[in-house]
Amino acid sequence: MPEDEIEQLYYSIGEVSDLVGQEPHVLRYWEEEFDVLSPRKNRAGRRVYTDEDIETVERICR
Numbered sequence: 001m002p003e004d005e006i007e008q009l010y011y012s013i014g015e016v017s018d019l020v021g022q023e024p025h026v027l028r029y030w031e032e033e034f035d036v037l038s039p040r041k042n043r044a045g046r047r048v049y050t051d052e053d054i055e056t057v058e059r060i061c062r
Helices: 012-020 024-033 053-059
Strands: none
Touching: 012 024, 012 053, 024 053
16 A cells, blocks of 8 residues: 555644644644534643544634
């Protein structure tokens, strides 16, 4: 399978920030303001975003 066909299951806050064009602190603020946005945290306590979380962030951006 070519590398470009491999999909990620989880994305870091930095990756999501780059994808949607918002700073990480804005994404963290939106977590507090919007109940629909609640990315899970990994064992290290870092946020991990799913494709569904990214779609939610994109809807909030509009």
